[in-house]
Amino acid sequence: MGHEYETVIGLEVHVELHTKSKIFCACPNEFGAEPNTHVCPICAGFPGMLPVLNKEAVELSIKAGLALNCHIAEVCKFDRKNYFYPDLPKAYQISQFAMPICQQGYLEIDVDGAPKRIGIHRAHMEEDAGKLIHQGAITETLYTLVDLNRSGVPLLEIVSEPDMRSAEEARDYLEKLRAVLLFAGVSDCKMEEGSLRCDANVSIRPLGEKKLGTRTEIKNLNSFRSLERAIEYEVNRQKERLEDGGTIIQETLTWDEEKQVTRSLRSKEEAHDYRYFPDPDLVPIHISRDWVEALRRNLPEMPDQARERLMKEQGLPAYDAAIISLSPDYLAFFDACAARYSNAKVVSNWMMVELNRLLNLHNMNISECKINSNDFILMLNYIDNGTISGKMAKNVFEEMFATGSSPDKIIQEKGMVQISDEKALLQLVRKVLEENPEVVRDYKNGKEKALGFLVGQIMKVTKGQANPGLVNKILKETLTEE
Helix, strand or coil: CCCEEEEEEEEEEEEEEECCCCCCCCCCCCCCCCCCCCCCCCCCCCCCCCCCHHHHHHHHHHHHHHHCCCCCEEEEECCECCCCCCCCCCCCEEEECCCCCCCEEEEECCCCCCCCEEEEEEEEEECCCEEEHHHHHHHCCCEEEEEEHHHCCCEEEEEECEECCCCCHHHHHHHHHHHHHHCCCCCCCCHCCCCCEEEEHHHHHHCCCCCCCCCEEEEEEEEEHHHHHHHHHHHHHHHHHHHHHCCCCCCHHHHEECCEEEEEEEEECCHHHHHCCCCCCCCCCCCEEEEEEEECCCCCCCHHHHHHHHHEEEHCCHHHHHCCCCCCCHHHHHHHHCCCCCCHHHHHHHHHHHHHHHHHCCCHHHHHHHCCEEEEEECHHHHHCCCCHHHHHHHHHHHHHHHHHHHHHHHHHCCCCEEEHHHHHHHHHHHHHCCCCHHHHHHCCCHHHHHHHHHHHHHHHCCCCCCCHHHHHHHHHHHHCC
């Protein structure tokens, strides 16, 4: 019989800070340029080049630390992390080891309806390495290209405590972390562009054991789904290995998205392997308490505050409030709509179902969406006053999403006005009843399904434009009279 194991997970998250220029030079911090065009002698690692620290990167790091409930250091410094890799032109990375800018923070996630605190061990500034472009999977590539545009982009590495106990908890933590960083305005957190990257440290131990098991580190996790699946796969792999009498080797793994498996890259390094030492070209940073407090006072609303506000002021259920407060742009759209429409739940339903469906289908963020809050409210009002039905509204909404047109223009162009004229509908009802005497007989004999058939016939004749509620009412009244 197999042993019971406990999963232990810690995440290391690299966040690109949203500065105009890189951390130690004036090259633009922009995504998507031609390879090796945003490069200068400093970020290309030419000998003798001296780095100059970007103050905005320090400020954004402090804001992130405050949003994550961290202690902000009064003095921090930069170190050199020495290792050789093709994307690291200097053969060392400027990072923070002994004296990081942020320590001892936490984030709260929801586990089975109760808050769970995930500790944040530290968050430190560093420069990003370049980008390696492999031809296919990293373990099978024939050759690799190097793009140094990303070299020197300011990063904040956020290291959690090993407090997560399942792949689901790890995903929830990463989603919450992304939301906090977005609300704090420190990064755009676009995983598809590499501005939020996550490595997972995974180990298992017999249930009740206090000592940590041997961990493996999984890299190449560029989506929430990849994170969850990779951890689930790795936990099962480690369990099977131990059950078969084997041992877990401390190593670095990569996640193969295509084959949905982890693959070994190399043995895992320890801190001493990097031969850290203070960077002689950069002086220690003294962070005044006045600066920290000024930034604390100006922090915007955070996700937890937004969620509480939505529940208290708008009466939204906890689930709706949590979804809407995952992104500041999404929340701003909701707030703009709810300020001018009386039923906040209707707004959240449309956003979470129809809007999310279209955003996911087209792989878009709400900031790229063509629908504005005025047109959205106008469409909801048209449903309320009977101009269009709920079913028609879905078609109108899709057209609004695709073209950015206003609902009144779409309704007019497509002739989508709902028929709510009782006299006109009564004539149609009588005609359909005359044409279907057997169905009428079935209804009078107690077959409720017959009514649905008759409604369907009227909707067919009117091409779906009859007011279904009114059709039901008139049908029942007419059938009772006969």
